[in-house]
Amino acid sequence: GEIARTIQSISGVKAARVHIVMSERANFRRDEQQPSASVVIRYAGVDAEKSAQSIRHLVAAAVPGLSADKVTVLDSNGNLLAAGDDTSNTSAARTLGVEQTVEAQIADNIRRALTPYLGPDNFRASV
Known part of the structure; x- marks a missing residue:
């Protein structure tokens, strides 16, 4: 129409x-x-x-x-x-959300891998 x-x-x-x-x-x-x-x-x-x-x-x-x-x-x-x-559905906002999720997953994987060897409070993981 x-x-x-x-x-x-x-x-x-x-x-x-x-x-x-x-x-x-x-x-x-x-x-x-x-x-x-x-x-x-x-x-x-x-x-x-x-x-x-x-x-x-x-x-x-x-x-x-x-x-x-x-x-x-x-x-x-x-x-x-x-x-x-x-505001929540712009491409930039979606990309940022995905980026933050991936960063959190990588940091968590680093913590899980190093904690048995270094102890939970003996290192910092930053992505």
């Missing part, structure tokens, strides 16, 4: 598909399902993650009651570009 055409007008975005799930109102339910959206883009020569953040806000602004954190953006290969909270 119109939202997909607008997304395709963004520089570097070659194609876009937008799927919107509107909120359901039920007479006997207290909690109303919030609207959500999924966007799949095919792009070339552009920072897709920056575009993904812009696309999330564009879609959220176009759909009544939809917040940007309820918009998921994927590329045509199925790679997640943006979802949930903006």
Whole structure:
């Protein structure tokens, strides 16, 4: 529809598909399902993650009651570009999280390997 055409007008975005799930109102339910959206883009020569953040806000602004954190953006290969909270799903944040996990695992492996030989308090492992 119109939202997909607008997304395709963004520089570097070659194609876009937008799927919107509107909120359901039920007479006997207290909690109303919030609207959500999924966007799949095919792009070339552009920072897709920056575009993904812009696309999330564009879609959220176009759909009544939809917040940007309820918009998921994927590329045509199925790679997640943006979802949930903006700050926790950036590429840099994901990379940092993986890096910290690997560092902790390596430090733990060093401690386990050296503790029998040096004792638990006779060395420091830093990665």
